[in-house]
Amino acid sequence: MTATLFITGATSGFGEACARRFAAAGWSLVLTGRREERLRALSEELSAHTEVHPLVVDVRDRSAMEAAIAGLPDAFATLRGLINNAGLALGTDPAPKCDLDDWDTMVDTNIKGLLYSTRLLLPRLIAHGRGAGIVNLGSVAGTWPYPGSHVYGATKAFVRQFSLNLRNDLVGTGVRVTDLEPGMCESEFSLVRFGGDQARYDATYAGAEPIQPGDIAETIFWILNQPAHININSLELMPVSQSWAGFAVDRSRKG
Ligand code: NDP
Ligand code: 8X3
Numbered sequence: 001m002t003a004t005l006f007i008t009g010a011t012s013g014f015g016e017a018c019a020r021r022f023a024a025a026g027w028s029l030v031l032t033g034r035r036e037e038r039l040r041a042l043s044e045e046l047s048a049h050t051e052v053h054p055l056v057v058d059v060r061d062r063s064a065m066e067a068a069i070a071g072l073p074d075a076f077a078t079l080r081g082l083i084n085n086a087g088l089a090l091g092t093d094p095a096p097k098c099d100l101d102d103w104d105t106m107v108d109t110n111i112k113g114l115l116y117s118t119r120l121l122l123p124r125l126i127a128h129g130r131g132a133g134i135v136n137l138g139s140v141a142g143t144w145p146y147p148g149s150h151v152y153g154a155t156k157a158f159v160r161q162f163s164l165n166l167r168n169d170l171v172g173t174g175v176r177v178t179d180l181e182p183g184m185c186e187s188e189f190s191l192v193r194f195g196g197d198q199a200r201y202d203a204t205y206a207g208a209e210p211i212q213p214g215d216i217a218e219t220i221f222w223i224l225n226q227p228a229h230i231n232i233n234s235l236e237l238m239p240v241s242q243s244w245a246g247f248a249v250d251r252s253r254k255g
Pocket of ligand 2 (some may be wrong): 140149
């Protein structure tokens, strides 16, 4: 039986790299994203290797997600994998300077969008049963605090705890859940975060040898191809060049 995989956010970065990696291995794919032209071009390209079903949908739009998933072709009645990848960070300003709209967008995408795809697709994963798996894109930011991470990091802490809790509820179904927690990876993620500022993007990665989307795709391929009796609960990875800073101390109170 052909393995089937649903990827949210396949128009760039990790999602696109995963689409390429799994297509090369013959998995049938459902690919989602909002940028229609990119999604259609990728789907057409990968259709040479495998069955690909593109869904132009915003993960924040619950009724659109419900309709899109309800309308999937029969070939995707069961799913071997779900990669909950669609997500973003907006800005690095300190909390008092932040725009509440940006906070809404991060919560709506990284938390609520992930909940919609998970809940709507669980029946198809459970129908597959043993060997099926969900990989949720958490982040080092879900565990380690840094200035400007506030809501972004908190959404990823949600993803981590939701992933662990979900595992409990899926005991007996054979469906596995992994929270994958990467550190610095080079992708459009930083262009989105910095509002399209290419110079800031370049400075972020300069000389750092960051993780590449292809590295993440290879890691996810490994996770979803573990023997059916093994669950990778969580996996944190960073480039060798990245490490932790010390505690910050305010020394402005001199007298
Ligand atoms: P990219 O910006 O390259 O990709 C993000 C993907 O998410 C795009 O395909 C985008 O598609 C999609 N997306 C964003 N918002 C929505 C939405 N509302 N509805 C549907 N799709 C959406 O970033 P990465 O590949 O780097 O990031 C992927 C995930 O990994 C994110 O969850 C991110 O938080 C996480 N991550 C990233 C790290 C990094 O350093 N890059 C490190 C750790 C975790 P479109 O715009 O077409 O809708
Ligand atoms: C993205 C990684 O370090 O920019 O989740 O928060 S980081």
